[in-house]
Amino acid sequence: MTDMQASQAAHEEHFAHPNYWVVWAALAALTLVELGVAFLPWPRAVVVLILVVMAVWKAVLVALYFMHLRFEANRMRIFALAPLPLAVIIVIAVMTEFIW
Amino acid sequence: MTSVAAAADHAHHGETHELSFVRKYVFSTDHKVIGIQFLLMSLVFLFVGGLLAMLIRWQLGFPNEPIPGGAALPETMAPGGILLPEFYNSLVTMHGTFMIFFAIMPLLVGVFGNYLIPLKIGAPDMAFPRLNMWSFWVAVPAGILMLSGFFVEGGHAAAGWTSYAPLSAVSEYTGVSAGQKIWLLSIAILGLSSILGATNYITTVVQLRAPGMTWFRLPLSIWALFITAILVLLAIPILSGAAIMLFFDQTLGTHFFDPAGGGQPLLWQHLFWYFGHPEVYILILPAMGMVSDIIANGSRKPVFGYHSMVFAIIAIAFLGWIVWGHHMFQSGMNPRLGTGFMISTLLIAVPSAIKTFNWMGTMWLGSLRFHVPMLHAISFVAMFVIGGLSGMFMASTPVDIYIHDTYFIVAHIHYVLFGGSLFAIFGAVTYWYPKMFGRLMNPFWGKVHWLLTFVFFNCTFFPMHTLGVYGHMRRIYDPTQYEFLQPLMGINRFITISAFLLFASQIIFVVNFVMGWFRGARAGENPWEDNGLEWTVPSPPPHGNFATVPTVHHGPYEYSAPGVVEDYLPQNRPLPDGAGRDAR
Amino acid sequence: MTHAAAMRAPAGREMGAGVYNEKLGIWVFLGSEVMFFTALIGSYIILRFANPGAFAHPGKVLNIPITAINTFLLICSSVTMVKAFAAANMGDMGKMKLYLVATTLIGASFVGVQVYEYLHLIHAGFLPSGIREGSELAELAVAGELGLGSADPAVAGVYGSSFYTMTGFHGFHVTCGVVCMAYVTIKAFRGKYTQADHRGIEVVGLYWHFVDLVWIILFTIVYLV
Numbered sequence: 020m021t022d023m024q025a026s027q028a029a030h031e032e033h034f035a036h037p038n039y040w041v042v043w044a045a046l047a048a049l050t051l052v053e054l055g056v057a058f059l060p061w062p063r064a065v066v067v068l069i070l071v072v073m074a075v076w077k078a079v080l081v082a083l084y085f086m087h088l089r090f091e092a093n094r095m096r097i098f099a100l101a102p103l104p105l106a107v108i109i110v111i112a113v114m115t116e117f118i119w
Numbered sequence: 120m121t122s123v124a125a126a127a128d129h130a131h132h133g134e135t136h137e138l139s140f141v142r143k144y145v146f147s148t149d150h151k152v153i154g155i156q157f158l159l160m161s162l163v164f165l166f167v168g169g170l171l172a173m174l175i176r177w178q179l180g181f182p183n184e185p186i187p188g189g190a191a192l193p194e195t196m197a198p199g200g201i202l203l204p205e206f207y208n209s210l211v212t213m214h215g216t217f218m219i220f221f222a223i224m225p226l227l228v229g230v231f232g233n234y235l236i237p238l239k240i241g242a243p244d245m246a247f248p249r250l251n252m253w254s255f256w257v258a259v260p261a262g263i264l265m266l267s268g269f270f271v272e273g274g275h276a277a278a279g280w281t282s283y284a285p286l287s288a289v290s291e292y293t294g295v296s297a298g299q300k301i302w303l304l305s306i307a308i309l310g311l312s313s314i315l316g317a318t319n320y321i322t323t324v325v326q327l328r329a330p331g332m333t334w335f336r337l338p339l340s341i342w343a344l345f346i347t348a349i350l351v352l353l354a355i356p357i358l359s360g361a362a363i364m365l366f367f368d369q370t371l372g373t374h375f376f377d378p379a380g381g382g383q384p385l386l387w388q389h390l391f392w393y394f395g396h397p398e399v400y401i402l403i404l405p406a407m408g409m410v411s412d413i414i415a416n417g418s419r420k421p422v423f424g425y426h427s428m429v430f431a432i433i434a435i436a437f438l439g440w441i442v443w444g445h446h447m448f449q450s451g452m453n454p455r456l457g458t459g460f461m462i463s464t465l466l467i468a469v470p471s472a473i474k475t476f477n478w479m480g481t482m483w484l485g486s487l488r489f490h491v492p493m494l495h496a497i498s499f500v501a502m503f504v505i506g507g508l509s510g511m512f513m514a515s516t517p518v519d520i521y522i523h524d525t526y527f528i529v530a531h532i533h534y535v536l537f538g539g540s541l542f543a544i545f546g547a548v549t550y551w552y553p554k555m556f557g558r559l560m561n562p563f564w565g566k567v568h569w570l571l572t573f574v575f576f577n578c579t580f581f582p583m584h585t586l587g588v589y590g591h592m593r594r595i596y597d598p599t600q601y602e603f604l605q606p607l608m609g610i611n612r613f614i615t616i617s618a619f620l621l622f623a624s625q626i627i628f629v630v631n632f633v634m635g636w637f638r639g640a641r642a643g644e645n646p647w648e649d650n651g652l653e654w655t656v657p658s659p660p661p662h663g664n665f666a667t668v669p670t671v672h673h674g675p676y677e678y679s680a681p682g683v684v685e686d687y688l689p690q691n692r693p694l695p696d697g698a699g700r701d702a703r
Numbered sequence: 704m705t706h707a708a709a710m711r712a713p714a715g716r717e718m719g720a721g722v723y724n725e726k727l728g729i730w731v732f733l734g735s736e737v738m739f740f741t742a743l744i745g746s747y748i749i750l751r752f753a754n755p756g757a758f759a760h761p762g763k764v765l766n767i768p769i770t771a772i773n774t775f776l777l778i779c780s781s782v783t784m785v786k787a788f789a790a791a792n793m794g795d796m797g798k799m800k801l802y803l804v805a806t807t808l809i810g811a812s813f814v815g816v817q818v819y820e821y822l823h824l825i826h827a828g829f830l831p832s833g834i835r836e837g838s839e840l841a842e843l844a845v846a847g848e849l850g851l852g853s854a855d856p857a858v859a860g861v862y863g864s865s866f867y868t869m870t871g872f873h874g875f876h877v878t879c880g881v882v883c884m885a886y887v888t889i890k891a892f893r894g895k896y897t898q899a900d901h902r903g904i905e906v907v908g909l910y911w912h913f914v915d916l917v918w919i920i921l922f923t924i925v926y927l928v
Binding site: 034036039040042043046050057058067070078081082084086092094098101105106109110113116117118 | 720730731733734737762775779784792915916928
């Protein structure tokens with residue numbers, strides 16, 4: 020950890036800091052709503068869809084604000100996003116064994 | 120000038136502390152030492168894999184006859200020197216396992232990834248040198264563990280290197296219990312080593328390129344290693360996850376792949392091949408990259424179509440994720456899914472074909488130098504074409520239904536992995552040996568080794584196409600039990616004898632490799648008159664590689680450049696007109 | 704340039720990802736972790752589609768209230784983590800240390816609650832191999848109380864298998880995170896981080912948020928669906 024590396028780290032990271040407590044409140048609220056939705060008497064598929072959307076929403080909030088992807092350069096974001104299509108492909112493809 | 124001297128001094132300040140032997144050669148964090156460590160380890164496992172193949176071939180060439188000297192083998196493996204069928208199953212399993220995971224992968228990715236990346240991009244070492252050291256020292260116990268499986272009760276894993284469930288999950292089916300668990304644990308541990316390595320390689324190539332080393336001035340070997348590292352990073356964890364689930368099926372009584380408990384055997388196949396197909400591109404892309412470098416050097420010409428070569432590598436990597444089902448056409452999977460896989464598999468032939476034509480275009484009207492690495496590189500192209508062409512037959516589902524699990528597949532595998540990857544490895548080892556050890560391997564014996572290997576390789580594996588089309592299945596202990604296979608035993612015997620001669624020919628390579636350390640002609644900085652940055656530093660390079668950080672002015676293939684006296688121009692020397700340019 | 708300086712992305716013409724090496728490294732590594740959890744979680748999703756009757760209705764086997772609180776705790780630890788990083792960024796080393804301690808403690812509590820839950824479930828008869836014969840849960844299964852596809856408790860084999868594997872490996876990752884967090888906290892109290900250089904905090908933080916992110920997905924699709 021030399022001075023050069025340290026100053027380079029400082030130079031790069033003049034950070035934008037959002038209000039983390041607001042994000043926390045959003046996450047808490049979403050969790051509570053999920054707990055409510057899970058036991059609604061609606062058709063199962065609808066409930067599941069809403070729950071999954073909310074879970075993904077929470078995950079995106081964590082990624083964007085806590086992991087700072089909202090403020091990173093595109094070059095950096097690519098590394099975070101790259102695995103996601105691969106995750107989707109395997110699940111969808113194998114699901115077709117059972118539902119197509 | 121004084122700042123340069125100070126820089127040089129600073130760069131070597133690690134040496135002035137005089138590290139102990141253990142810190143310098145055993146637990147080294149120097150990428151060059153780690154690369155050589157991987158080389159020595161992998162060559163040992165290449166030998167082990169070859170030995171297992173010899174046993175397999177003995178059984179197929181001379182079924183149920185005692186192996187000469189086979190009485191030395193334990194009763195559990197070969198009583199009276201005659202292989203047991205159960206042991207034969209573990210032989211075919213472990214031959215594939217050792218060759219793929221402990222020989223070819225570490226040779227291509229562990230050796231050349233480690234050795235070449237920092238040198239060829241102009242960096243002093245990897246981004247995370249200590250992580251690199253861990254990468255090697257995690258691989259070693261994985262290898263030792265894998266070897267130990269031969270000596271446990273029940274013998275080694277015997278469900279194929281693909282370890283399909285439920286055969287692999289239920290020990291009653293194979294009689295193997297501990298061996299299969301060892302296999303899974305070893306693979307999981309090796310996976311960790313690979314993932315750490317991939318993280319290092321990717322970060323290094325992105326972050327540590329020397330000034331002027333833009334993406335389109337990178338040598339193709341580095342492009343290939345970089346893309347391969349991404350494949351390793353994303354594919355290996357799938358195998359790790361699947362292996363863990365299979366391990367739990369065996370040890371904790373889980374039911375992931377067990378129909379009785381609600382599990383799905385096909386899930387294993389999908390997960391395995393979702394890893395497995397990117398894996399085969401991991402096993403070929405670095406070879407393709409290094410072959411490009413060697414062919415350009417041996418032709419004294421730039422690589423034909425550099426940009427299309429890069430895009431072809433990327434296309435192969437991309438498409439490689441959506442073709443995995445072509446390993447499963449016979450599995451009973453959803454036929455609609457199968458159709459999709461057939462189309463994507465036929466497509467992936469295109470970028471490979473582009474690369475093949477570009478290699479030929481590179482050589483066309485070149486001032487050809489048939490040095491040993493060039494001979495291997497040209498053989499790579501020719502043998503890979505054969506392997507690729509047989510792949511076209513498999514891509515077509517109706518044809519594959521017939522040839523799946525026959526020796527046609529075995530022929531394909533070995534044309535791409537031996538005819539392809541291993542020839543490239545022989546060429547690459549010969550090519551970078553002088554840089555690693557400061558001496559050259561003997562060129563005459565190198566050519567003898569190449570010729571014998573080439574001839575015996577084709578004699579061994581080409582006839583397997585015929586066997587396969589005749590219906591000779593894979594992994595079979597005694598073909599003579601089927602009347603329709605009995606006429607093929609002559610071919611099997613021919614293959615076996617060729618295989619023995621092929622194995623014996625490798626002694627020449629080993630002797631040449633070892634003798635080179637002691638008797639090889641001393642190599643200067645740049646014995647091949649190559650343009651890469653590694654050839655601008657001493658052989659072997661000092662710790663820290665470059666006394667001063669190089670500046671890159673142009674691409675790596677400025678051979679026979681107009682206005683330059685020599686027919687090569689290293690990347691850190693400017694072009695005569697002073698212009699900088701990308702690789703052409 | 705010094706050896707050390709050459710180990711970072713060259714200045715001038717901007718090459719590299721625009722961040723320091725360790726930050727790119729952890730993101731790259733997290734890519735592999737995404738694929739690892741894809742294998743485990745993806746398999747669960749697939750098995751659920753293949754065999755819906757193997758899985759109990761929400762809340763019948765697993766304890767939603769306790770786990771919901773645990774989820775909330777983990778989210779809180781993510782906030783304290785990023786606040787620690789922000790504090791270091793602003794130069795408030797005191798606050799940074801406080802938030803690091805909070806993160807470590809909350810993280811450890813999460814693991815503790817999970818272990819407690821596991822013991823509870825095992826006692827009730829929920830195992831990686833499914834529902835134990837003769838257990839409390841087996842009786843409920845036979846009585847049709849769990850919402851399984853059949854009255855035979857053996858049908859729930861994959862339920863236990865996928866539950867314990869997914870949450871178990873997540874818990875393992877959290878545990879590793881807590882250990883790293885403790886290490887970073889100790890380093891912080893030794894004064895090793897400055898406003899100029901607190902890379903370790905950000906790197907551990909990114910790992911920590913990832914582990915939280917995975918749990919957010921897991922809680923919903925394992926407990927609530």
